[in-house]
Amino acid sequence: MxxxxxxxxxxxxxxxxxxxxxxxxxxxxxxxxxxxxxxxxxxxxxxxxxxxxxxxxxxxxxxxxxxxxxxxxxxxxxxxxxxxxxxxxxxxxxxxxxxxxxxxxxxxxxxxxxxxxxxxxxxxxxxxxxxxxxxxxxxxxxxxxxxxxxxxxxxxxxxxxxxxxxxxxxxxxxxxxxxxxxxKKVDDILLTEEATEENTIGFDYKSSGLYMDSNGKSCDMPKYYKQSEKHLAELQRKLKNKLLNSKNYIKHQNKIRKLHKHIANQRKDFLHKESFEIANRWNNVCIESLHMRAMSNKGFGNGKSTLDNGFGMFVNFLEYKLFIRGKELVKVDKYYASSQLCNHCGYKNPLLKDLRIRSWTCPVCGFYHDRDINAAINILQEGLHILSKRRKEKLKAKEEAKQLNKK
Ligand SMILES: [Zn+2]
Structure with missing residues (x-):
């Protein structure tokens, strides 16, 4: 046995x-x-x-x-x-x-x-x-x-x-x-090149678009589902009038399926191109680990648009595209209060739990913040912190392995 x-x-x-x-x-x-x-x-x-x-x-x-x-x-x-x-x-x-x-x-x-x-x-x-x-x-x-x-x-x-x-x-x-x-022989980029603000970027998830990066660039994905919503509704209305499982019914059903697939393909295509460019440009990408399912539920108030924007798929694409280039995606803990901290002085502003506040002035240092850019910068800072810690650990492990080999 x-x-x-x-x-x-x-x-x-x-x-x-x-x-x-x-x-x-x-x-x-x-x-x-x-x-x-x-x-x-x-x-x-x-x-x-x-x-x-x-x-x-x-x-x-x-x-x-x-x-x-x-x-x-x-x-x-x-x-x-x-x-x-x-x-x-x-x-x-x-x-x-x-x-x-x-x-x-x-x-x-x-x-x-x-x-x-x-x-x-x-x-x-x-x-x-x-x-x-x-x-x-x-x-x-x-x-x-x-x-x-x-x-x-x-x-x-x-x-x-x-x-x-x-x-x-x-x-x-x-x-x-x-x-x-x-x-895949992954060249450990962490060992050769230290993560810095020049080669690393942070992304904050943006429910009304796709993301905001730590340099203040925002990316909005076209709302493909919304674009086809009218057409889809029309097809579904027509389907209702057809005799169930008749030739016409099936023909119509296939039209609807094709449209759904088309929307999904448009989205995928956009996300592939976007993640491809990012993976080529940056050594490390920091994002917040989010539960997309939980976010797209009704309680969050943004269900349809969250699903339409496909951030989860974007992260998946990014992760493997970075990986095959020997680069790294760093997921920052979702409990790290990225949107509440002032990236200038570190003051934590509890008022920002309210998602409606889009910009604010730090009461301690007086710095004016855009909510999303501030969050992206905080995610980048936390990501850099994690990367430097990991690098030290890896270098230490490498050194120890060297010592063992000598013996
Ligand atoms: Zn401040």
Missing amino acids: STVKKTKKAKKEKDPNEQHRAIKYRLEPTPKQKEFFEKTFGCCRFIYNCLLADKIAYYQENGKMLNNTPAQYKIKFPFLCEVDSLALTNSQLDLQIAFANFFNNHSFGFPHFKSKKHSRKSYTTNLVNGNIQLYNDGIKLPKIGKVKGIIHRQPDQDWQLKSVTISFETDCNYYVSLLFEYI
């Missing part, structure tokens, strides 16, 4: 420099290829449900977990042989993960059956003996051959392909997502 546990643990210990990146491409399948994709989605759902149903039945009878695999069903259901068998194996893995989640963490429910209507249409397959190949104008996939697609970028030379997921999305397009693994 103990040996089994040990090997499991050893497997979990990953190379800390191991990184994953995914690239998603839009596919342009022929009608025949579409048919194949649909068939595979269906078979994956089918096998998942079969495995689950038999596991439940077996457990009820014997009180034990049944170890069934997709191969056992191929004789009874020969159509399963027509699709990519690795896709079926991945469905089995998905089910195993769902069970493991259920047993290990009670916040996960018992695995559900997949529904034809509501479940996500996708399947995942793996690279075996060159069965997957990326070209400039498409991708070769197992059992189906080359599918045309828009290959907007190529992976780096040292990225290793791990898996490929084909999906049909709400905008009625087929996509392929390639997951890569690579070893």
Whole structure:
């Protein structure tokens, strides 16, 4: 028993420099290829449900977990042989993960059956003996051959392909997502270059825009949702008049889905560009750690506009873009009173808990503050403080390692 546990643990210990990146491409399948994709989605759902149903039945009878695999069903259901068998194996893995989640963490429910209507249409397959190949104008996939697609970028030379997921999305397009693994040698910029006000920036979250930085530059994201709100409302009104599940109804529903996807894409595009520029320009970025969910709830009073502005997504993009450049994102504790402190003299003004106060004059030093800029500067100062502490610790650890090596 103990040996089994040990090997499991050893497997979990990953190379800390191991990184994953995914690239998603839009596919342009022929009608025949579409048919194949649909068939595979269906078979994956089918096998998942079969495995689950038999596991439940077996457990009820014997009180034990049944170890069934997709191969056992191929004789009874020969159509399963027509699709990519690795896709079926991945469905089995998905089910195993769902069970493991259920047993290990009670916040996960018992695995559900997949529904034809509501479940996500996708399947995942793996690279075996060159069965997957990326070209400039498409991708070769197992059992189906080359599918045309828009290959907007190529992976780096040292990225290793791990898996490929084909999906049909709400905008009625087929996509392929390639997951890569690579070893990132992070040059520790902290060790070579000290964080200063010249190479570090602080951001304060701005509910009416995206952020205010410590240099006083504010960034407002276009309100994409608001821009399309009228159009969306109109479509939804029209949908009401259609006969449920009629051809016209479905056509209209797809229009709505496409619009939602369009809004999401506009937002993502903007945030990618913004975070890309910041990650190129700055060595370190300091932000306040916020709980976006809590902030977008109604009590905060700014629900729709908070969701529309996507600060959480911005922080995610920024974090990985900085990381792959060997740079650092510093999250300042959300209980650090960044908006209440005067960045000049350190006086703490409790009146600023009131979010409506946008500017104030410090009663101690008389300095005039814009609320957001002051907060961004405080976040920067606190971030610099954290960075310098971390740097000292790292240098100390490095020194100690050196000493040990000498011995
Ligand atoms: Zn002051």
